[in-house]
Structure formats: structure tokens, C-alpha cells
Amino acid sequence: xxxxxxxxxxxxxxxxxxxxxxxxxxxxxxxxxxxxxxxxxxxxxxxxxxxxxxxxxxxxxxxxxxxxxxxxxxxxxxxxxxxxxxxxxxxxxxxxxxxxxxxxxxxxxxxxxxxxxxxxxxxxxxxxxxxxxxxxxxxxxxxxxxxxxxxxxxxxxxxxxxxxxxxxxxxxxxxxxxxxxxxxxxxxxxxxxxxxxxxxxxxxxxxxxxxxxxxxxxxxxxxxxxxxxxxxxxxxxxxxxxxxxxxxxxxxxxxxxxxxxxxxxxxxxxxxxxxxxxxxxxxxxxxxxxxxxxxxxxxxxxxxxxxxxxxxxxxxxxxxxxxxxxxxxxxxxxxxxxxxxxxxxxxxxxxxxxxxxxxxxxxxxxxxxxxxxxxxxxxxxxxxxxxxxxxxxxxxxxxxxxxxxx
Amino acid sequence: xxxxxxxxxxxxxxxxxxxxxxxxxxxxxxxxxxxxxxxxxxxxxxxxxxxxxxxxxxxxxxxxxxxxxxxxxxxxxxxxxxxxxxxxxxxxxxxxxxxxxxxxxxxxxxxxxxxxxxxxxxxxxxxxxxxxxxxxxxxxxxxxxxxxxxxxxxxxxxxxxxxxxxxxxxxxxxxxxxxxxxxxxxxxxxxxxxxxxxxxxxxxxxxxxxxxxxxxxxxxxxxxxxxxxxxxxxxxxxxxxxxxxxxxxxxxxxxxxxxxxxxxxxxxxxxxxxxxxxxxxxxxxxxxxxxxxxxxxxxxxxxxxxxxxxxxxxxxxxxxxxxxxxxxxxxxxxxxxxxxxxxxxxxxxxxxxxxxxxxxxxxxxxxxxxxxxxxxxxxxxxxxxxxxxxxxxxxxxxxxxxxxxxxxxxxxxxxxxxxxxxxxxxxxxxxxxxxxxxxxxxxxxxxxxxxxxxxxxxxxxxxxxxxxxxxxxxxxxxxxxxxxxxxxxxxxxxxxxxxxxxxxxxxxxxxxxxxxxxxxxxxxxxxxx
Numbered sequence: 001x002x003x004x005x006x007x008x009x010x011x012x013x014x015x016x017x018x019x020x021x022x023x024x025x026x027x028x029x030x031x032x033x034x035x036x037x038x039x040x041x042x043x044x045x046x047x048x049x050x051x052x053x054x055x056x057x058x059x060x061x062x063x064x065x066x067x068x069x070x071x072x073x074x075x076x077x078x079x080x081x082x083x084x085x086x087x088x089x090x091x092x093x094x095x096x097x098x099x100x101x102x103x104x105x106x107x108x109x110x111x112x113x114x115x116x117x118x119x120x121x122x123x124x125x126x127x128x129x130x131x132x133x134x135x136x137x138x139x140x141x142x143x144x145x146x147x148x149x150x151x152x153x154x155x156x157x158x159x160x161x162x163x164x165x166x167x168x169x170x171x172x173x174x175x176x177x178x179x180x181x182x183x184x185x186x187x188x189x190x191x192x193x194x195x196x197x198x199x200x201x202x203x204x205x206x207x208x209x210x211x212x213x214x215x216x217x218x219x220x221x222x223x224x225x226x227x228x229x230x231x232x233x234x235x236x237x238x239x240x241x242x243x244x245x246x247x248x249x250x251x252x253x254x255x256x257x258x259x260x261x262x263x264x265x266x267x268x269x270x271x272x273x274x275x276x277x278x279x280x281x282x283x284x285x286x287x288x289x290x291x292x293x294x295x296x297x298x299x300x301x302x303x304x305x306x307x308x309x310x311x312x313x314x315x316x317x318x319x320x321x322x323x324x325x326x327x328x329x330x331x332x333x334x335x336x337x338x339x340x341x342x343x344x345x346x347x348x349x350x351x352x353x354x355x356x357x358x359x360x361x362x363x364x365x366x367x368x369x370x371x372x373x374x375x376x377x378x379x380x381x382x383x384x385x386x387x388x389x390x391x392x393x394x395x396x397x398x399x400x401x402x403x404x405x406x
Numbered sequence: 407x408x409x410x411x412x413x414x415x416x417x418x419x420x421x422x423x424x425x426x427x428x429x430x431x432x433x434x435x436x437x438x439x440x441x442x443x444x445x446x447x448x449x450x451x452x453x454x455x456x457x458x459x460x461x462x463x464x465x466x467x468x469x470x471x472x473x474x475x476x477x478x479x480x481x482x483x484x485x486x487x488x489x490x491x492x493x494x495x496x497x498x499x500x501x502x503x504x505x506x507x508x509x510x511x512x513x514x515x516x517x518x519x520x521x522x523x524x525x526x527x528x529x530x531x532x533x534x535x536x537x538x539x540x541x542x543x544x545x546x547x548x549x550x551x552x553x554x555x556x557x558x559x560x561x562x563x564x565x566x567x568x569x570x571x572x573x574x575x576x577x578x579x580x581x582x583x584x585x586x587x588x589x590x591x592x593x594x595x596x597x598x599x600x601x602x603x604x605x606x607x608x609x610x611x612x613x614x615x616x617x618x619x620x621x622x623x624x625x626x627x628x629x630x631x632x633x634x635x636x637x638x639x640x641x642x643x644x645x646x647x648x649x650x651x652x653x654x655x656x657x658x659x660x661x662x663x664x665x666x667x668x669x670x671x672x673x674x675x676x677x678x679x680x681x682x683x684x685x686x687x688x689x690x691x692x693x694x695x696x697x698x699x700x701x702x703x704x705x706x707x708x709x710x711x712x713x714x715x716x717x718x719x720x721x722x723x724x725x726x727x728x729x730x731x732x733x734x735x736x737x738x739x740x741x742x743x744x745x746x747x748x749x750x751x752x753x754x755x756x757x758x759x760x761x762x763x764x765x766x767x768x769x770x771x772x773x774x775x776x777x778x779x780x781x782x783x784x785x786x787x788x789x790x791x792x793x794x795x796x797x798x799x800x801x802x803x804x805x806x807x808x809x810x811x812x813x814x815x816x817x818x819x820x821x822x823x824x825x826x827x828x829x830x831x832x833x834x835x836x837x838x839x840x841x842x843x844x845x846x847x848x849x850x851x852x853x854x855x856x857x858x859x860x861x862x863x864x865x866x867x868x869x870x871x872x873x874x875x876x877x878x879x880x881x882x883x884x885x886x887x888x889x890x891x892x893x894x895x896x897x898x899x900x901x902x903x904x905x906x907x908x909x910x911x912x913x914x915x916x917x918x919x920x921x922x923x924x925x926x927x928x929x930x931x932x933x934x935x
Contacts, residue, residue, distance in 0.1 A: 033508050033510075033511070034507055034508060036489055036491070036507065037491060037756075037759075040488050040489065040797075043486060044486055044488055044646050044797070044798060045798075045799060149799065215799065215804045215805055216799050216804075217796075217797070217798075217799045298472065298473075298476070299473075309572065310539075311535075311539055343489075344481055344486065345475075345476075345481045346472050346475045346476060346481070347476060388481060
């Protein structure tokens with residue numbers, strides 16, 4: 001397996017030797033034998049996560065914006081320099097291929113991140129456009145700095161005043177002399193930043209952040225802590241909460257943006273983009289699925305487990321194995337795709353694919369649960385996402401009121 | 407006639423706020439009155455020294471009921487509980503022991519003292535966890551009335567009996583021992599290492615005027631294991647922003663549901679007419695009327711201080727006067743300009759990110775109690791320490807720290823008389839610092855500010871009668887249907903329309919919120935307002 005340019009530092013920091021594969025790279029699950037401290041760093045101080053394995057594509061040229069608008073569901077041609085958007089990407093049948101971010105880092109320069117490789121897909125759709133596409137996955141490295149203290153960590157070391165950095169913005173600056181791009185984005189649903197630089201500067205960036213972060217209680221975190229945080233934030237994960245049409249063999253398992261709860265990322269009324277006609281047709285008939293948040297009843301779990309004379313026993317980490325979801329009469333109406341105990345909101349929460357009309361907030365459903373290896377069901381309720389949404393995520397201390405945006 | 411409320415809650419302690427929030431959530435017009443300038447009562451955070459936030463009194467949270475967190479949506483209103491990562495005990499000979507969430511690491515730490523105890527430790531934890539499961543419903547339900555023939559009361563007793571029977575013979579016997587033995591005797595049946603028994607036994611004496619070798623102290627050990635089964639993996643935590651942040655979150659939730667909270671509004675007395683509470687009179691003379699008055703204040707203060715003996719039945723007054731308060735602990739809060747390393751294990755590793763006990767041996771603890779028995783504070787006290795600033799950097803300026811030190815024994819009834827405590831305050835503080843300096847040689851040089859709270863201060867400033875942190879000892883004879891008085895353990899009082907909702911009511915003290923929630927439930931079920 002490949003290692004990221006941060007590996008000399010991350011491997012030295014790991015005491016658990018717990019790694020897993022992420023897009024061909026070795027990525028830490030957690031640095032210590034248990035994840036708790038890393039998770040709580042994300043929610044109370046700050047956590048530093050190596051996100052180098054994200055696929056990254058730099059698109060340059062006079063047609064870069066209109067080209068990207070053609071393959072992403074958001075109208076990328078409309079975004080200004082220094083802005084970042086989260087978007088879905090579909091095939092011609094309107095099925096989700098991936099989700100990711102697109103940042104406009106220059107007048108004619110964009111950078112996309114994704115969970116799957118799309119170089120060929122980009123090339124294939126760039127015919128007739130004046131663009132250059134560069135796969136920067138292996139040449140640019142990244143760190144996510146997430147948590148309530150993230151801004152304070154950066155304040156002393158970035159050339160740019162972080163108090164003015166707004167939600168979903170990106171800018172080029174320097175950290176300890178290293179040229180970096182800092183974007184106010186992340187996968188934790190909290191205040192946070194993602195910082196990218198050329199691979200050659202990786203260790204200098206890591207060292208500068210660790211030094212600046214120490215007084216703020218910042219620690220390196222692994223993917224286990226991230227997985228709990230992203231479920232609390234209600235963020236879907238490709239391959240878990242929906243399956244990319246690129247790899248999915250069965251049409252019934254493919255999801256449209258509306259099916260995946262990402263309908264809000266579709267700018268439908270504009271010029272052609274891949275999947276537009278199919279999505280328009282689906283909107284006419286109505287989509288079949290929705291991706292919802294579930295609050296699994298703790299009282300229900302206690303009652304269920306008490307039949308076995310044991311307290312509720314839940315996995316200490318987020319669970320990605322899908323389990324069936326039923327309505328009151330036993331008919332299966334969907335599947336739970338990600339489940340976790342939320343240490344932040346003290347609830348047992350889940351993301352689930354639910355057949356409409358059982359997706360409405362307040363609907364009572366039943367999740368399969370298997371205490372003592374027996375198939376049982378426990379009550380759950382459809383609730384609003386995100387489960388945890390602190391105001392600090394969007395707030396900008398020095399934002400001028402007239403410039404503040406949603 | 408003043409304004410008319412459905413309910414007036416006296417005291418914005420965390421239980422009063424919980425009760426108010428539930429009543430407001432049910433649509434009642436609720437007013438909370440607080441004597442101090444901040445809400446929280448003994449669960450408060452204050453910036454006593456600039457830049458440093460102290461959890462002035464209560465400093466850790468274990469049993470805050472998860473259903474309250476969910477019902478009142480407390481995370482949305484700012485509640486964030488960080489788990490304490492370890493329990494660390496340094497010994498005077500330079501050795502030390504850290505028990506943490508990592509079972510293999512804990513096993514190695516204990517094995518350095520006794521390989522046998524290292525293996526027994528998780529088995530003990532399992533047995534206690536099973537007993538805690540038996541005990542847990544007790545803190546989530548109102549106390550049953552054993553004298554009543556009402557079907558609901560009988561059902562509850564039956565359910566409790568069934569749970570006890572379901573424990574099986576071995577565990578039933580263990581439960582019996584737990585309720586009768588001393589903490590040290592009970593633990594000695596399991597463990598051979600005094601260095602392990604001593605810090606474990608301490609949870610049996612906190613807030614109590616008893617020693618680790620006094621019968622009946624084993625029971626409280628169970629509380630330690632109850633938090634484990636609330637769906638979180640760890641029992642003890644520290645609230646981000648200090649313990650006051652818990653109260654603030656509950657207050658914001660209560661206000662969100664429509665409750666009104668007034669600080670700097672001390673209640674002079676509760677108005678009683680014809681045996682019924684009709685409202686309150688504030689210290690400034692303002693009269694406020696309500697259908698019911700709910701007191702979060704300690705029971706003796708509520709009845710003898712705010713109602714008055716002449717309104718109460720003799721038998722009830724007798725019981726109140728017998729109710730054991732006799733506070734036994736104090737608190738020292740320090741602002742430090744750098745981290746004071748423990749000589750036996752320097753640095754700010756995981757061993758400093760939990761609670762630290764100065765409890766090197768059972769004899770040490772018993773001697774500390776000996777001083778207290780004869781009316782003196784312990785020259786070498788039991789200390790329980792946390793460094794909140796290590797878990798939450800917002801508590802102190804960068805690179806600096808706050809240190810919270812719980813101290814026992816500091817008996818309210820010193821031989822000179824409780825009112826002489828202010829003269830002894832600094833000597834008491836010195837004894838604490840001297841004790842600690844034996845383990846942290848650089849401590850004295852790093853102190854920027856010191857706040858010393860004696861039981862007298864806790865009574866005067868926080869209304870904790872006799873300085874008892876639990877509003878009455880958590881000894882067995884003062885629990886369940888005896889709390890605070892036989893016949894009056896279900897939040898109702900001999901004064902109609904006057905209710906109790908504080909730690910002096912079932913199930914007792916600690917930042918649990920259970921008395922507040924259970925009182926609100928009973929008030930609403932009975933249609934009292």
C-alpha cells in the first residue's frame with residue numbers, strides 16, 4: 001500500500017498500529033487503542049486528519065467553469081473566485097457517481113475532490129472545451145483541521161486573517177513559509193478547515209500545525225473518530241450510504257441525488273449537464289427513495305436488552321453494515337446504512353435509505369437489531385439532519401454584515 | 407397581589423432548572439428565582455481570577471440522566487461532556503497507578519502491585535456493572551412508598567423485588583454485602599493491594615461524615631458503575647466550560663420552552679396560607695404568586711428557613727432536625743501559571759486527563775477521618791484533583807492551567823464551632839497545598855490565585871446547609887422512601903402546593919438532574935399546576 005507524504009509523522013504518532021486502506025493509501029483508523037479522545041478533540045478542541053487520499057483534479061483553462069458545470073449537478077460556472085461548493089456528480093441516467101467539492105482557486109483554475117477516480121470521465125466530457133485536466137491526487141497532500149479551536153490554531157501561523165475567512169471559501173496563503181490553500185470546509189459538521197499543499201512541503205506543514213495546535217489541545221485523529229462525526233453531521237459516504245453507479249451492478253441499488261438526500265445540490269434549470277434529462281423526468285414522477293436521519297429509541301433498546309438481562313451493548317465505533325428497516329406492519333421500507341452512538345447528542349443515531357412516503361420527519365419505523373444473535377426490531381423515528389449543528393460551523397467573527405451569506 | 411405563575415421554582419440549581427424546563431415544556435408558566443448572580447447553584451462556573459474559569463464547587467459529572475439530555479435537547483443548548491480518561495493515584499514512595507479505559511494497560515499497571523488483583527479487577531467491574539443494572543431503575547423512578555397499599559406503589563415494589571430475584575444468588579449476596587459493609591471491608595474481599603483498595607474506597611465516603619472503614623460506605627461504590635450503562639462508554643466526565651456549562655445549557659433549554667429565570671432574586675420566605683403555599687416574598691419585598699412553589703433548596707433550609715416551624719407538623723420538624731447534613735468536605739481551586747508536574751510521572755499524558763486521587767493507603771484515609779471525628783480538618787486530607795484546562799483549553803489562558811481540588815475531611819462542626827471556619831480558611835488551604843506539594847514539588851511556585859471554600863462558605867454562599875454537597879448525606883437511612891423524611895419522599899410536602907425538587911429529594915445528590923425531572927413528572931401527573 002502507498003503511504004502519504006505525512007507518513008513519517010503519522011506513523012511515529014500511532015501507538016495502536018491500526019491502519020486501513022483508503023483509495024490505495026494506508027490511513028490511520030485511530031492513533032491510540034481507543035478512539036474516544038480523538039473524537040472529543042474534534043468536538044471540543046481540534047483534530048488533525050490526513051486527507052491526502054482524496055482524489056484531486058485540477059482543471060484549468062478559459063472553459064474550466066463551463067466544463068465543470070457540465071459534469072457536476074451544481075452550476076459551477078456561477079461560482080466566484082475563492083468559493084467552494086459541495087456537489088453531486090451523475091451519469092446520463094441521473095444516477096449518482098460520486099459527491100465532492102469544487103473550489104475555484106483562480107480565475108481559470110478549479111480543484112475538484114472526490115472519493116473515486118474520475119480522470120477518464122473528466123477527459124471524456126471535456127471534448128470541445130478549452131481546458132487542461134491534471135490529476136493532482138498524488139502530488140498534492142491535504143490535512144483537515146477540524147473542531148472549535150481550529151481557527152485559533154491557524155490564527156498565529158497563516159498570513160491571512162482567519163477571522164475573516166468565511167464558510168465554504170478558499171484562499172491561497174502561507175503557513176510557516178509553506179504555500180498552502182486553506183478552505184473553510186470539512187466532513188465533521190463543525191468549525192474547520194482543509195489545508196492543501198505540494199507533497200514536498202508536507203512535513204513542514206505537519207510540524208507547523210502540530211506546534212501551533214498543541215496549546216489548543218489539538219491532536220492527530222484517525223478515520224474512526226471522523227466516521228462518528230460525519231454521521232452526527234448527517235453527511236453521506238459513497239459506498240456506504242449510496243453506491244456509485246460506476247461500480248453498482250444492479251439498477252435498483254443506484255441512487256439519484258433526490259434518492260440520496262442530495263436533491264438540493266442539483267441546479268436543474270440551466271444548460272445541459274450530465275444526467276439533467278433523467279433527473280428532470282424523475283422530478284416529474286417523484287423519486288422513490290430518500291436518505292433520512294433516524295433516532296433509534298434508547299428506551300426501546302433498553303427494553304429489548306432487558307429481555308436478555310443485559311444492558312444495551314453497542315459497538316464502540318460507527319457501524320457501516322446495512323440492516324433492514326421496517327414499518328409498523330413488518331413491511332420492509334428501506335435499510336439503515338450507517339449507525340453510531342453519538343457521544344455529542346447522547347442518542348443512537350443512523351442514516352437510512354427509506355422508501356417514500358415513509359421518509360417524512362416524525363415517521364415511526366423499526367430497525368433490525370440482533371442482541372444475542374436473534375433478529376429483533378427496535379423503534380426508531382425519522383428526524384431532521386444534521387443531528388448536531390453548532391452555530392460555530394458557519395460563524396465568521398470578522399465578517400462584514402452586508403457580505404454575510406447563507 | 408403580584409404576577410401569577412403556574413409554578414415558582416426556588417433556586418436555580420441544576421435540579422431546579424431541570425424541573426422548570428420540564429414544567430415549561432409541558433406548557434406551564436414558570437418562574438425560577440436565584441439568589442446569586444449566576445444560575446447553577448453548586449453546579450456553576452465562575453471567572454474568579456481573570457482569564458481562569460473555575461468549576462467552583464461541583465467539578466465532575468457522572469450520572470446526568472441521558473433521558474434529560476435528550477428530552478431537553480441539551481447538546482443544542484451547549485452541553486458537551488468530555489470523558490475523563492483515567493484515574494491516577496501517586497504514592498509517597500514514588501510509585502503510581504493509572505487505571506484507564508484501556509483494559510490491557512490497566513491490567514499492567516495493577517500487576518506492578520499484584521498480578522492477582524490485576525486479573526480480578528475486570529471481574530469485579532463486571533459484577534458491579536450487573537448490580538448497577540439492578541440499581542439504575544431506582545434513580546430513574548420515584549421512590550416507592552412501602553407503607554402504601556396503592557396498586558401503583560405495590561407494583562413498583564414488586565418490580566423492584568423481581569429485579570432483585572433476577573440477580574441470582576451470588577449477586578444478591580453481593581448486593582447485601584454492599585449495603586451493609588464498609589468500603590474497605592467490601593473491597594478487601596476482592597483485592598489484596600492496599601494501594602488499589604484505598605483510591606477505590608474513596609468513592610464510598612465522598613460528601614459523607616464517615617470513614618472508609620465505617621459500615622454502610624460500600625454502597626456508594628455502586629454509583630461509580632452506574633454511568634457505564636447509560637450508553638456512553640465512560641462513566642465520568644467533565645463539562646466543556648466547567649460544571650456551570652451544564653446549568654447554562656439547562657437554563658437555555660428552560661428559557662427556550664418559555665420559563666423565566668431571574669438571578670439576584672433571593673427568596674425571603676414562602677407564603678403559606680391555611681397550610682397551602684401561595685407564592686413567595688423576595689428579599690426586596692416583592693410578592694409573587696403561583697399555583698405551586700417548588701423548592702430546589704435543601705429541605706431543612708426550605709422548611710425551617712423559608713416556611714417556618716409553626717406551619718409544620720411536629721413529627722416532620724423532628725425528622726428534619728434529625729436529617730443528617732454535617733458537611734465533611736471543602737474545595738480548593740487554583741490558577742496556575744504553568745503545569746505542575748507530578749514527580750512520580752511528569753508531563754501532561756493521559757494520567758493527568760482524568761481524576762487524580764491523593765489516597766495512598768487505607769490507613770491514610772482513616773487517619774484523615776480521625777482528625778474530623780474530633781472536630782478538626784484533616785492535616786493530611788484525601789484529595790481528588792482534576793485539571794479541566796487539559797481537557798478544555800477555554801478554561802485558562804494559553805499555557806496556563808486551572809486545578810480543581812476536592813478536599814475531605816473538612817467537617818462543618820469544628821470544635822471551635824462552625825462560625826470559626828473563616829479564621830481557619832487559609833490554614834486549611836495551606837494543609838491542602840502542603841499535602842499536594844509532596845507529590846508536585848513545583849506546585850507552590852506556580853500558583854497565581856487560590857480560592858478556598860470551607861463547609862461554612864458552602865453554606866453561606868451556596869445555601870448548602872452545614873456545607874453538605876449532597877443536600878443531606880447519601881447514607882442508606884436517608885435514601886429512597888426516607889429522603890428527606892419518612893412519608894414525604896415523593897416530592898410532596900406537608901405544605902400543600904409546596905414541592906421539593908432538589909438533591910434532598912429522591913434519588914439524591916450529584917449532577918444527575920433526576921430529582922428535578924421526577925418532581926416535574928409527579929407535579930404534572932397529579933395535575934398540581
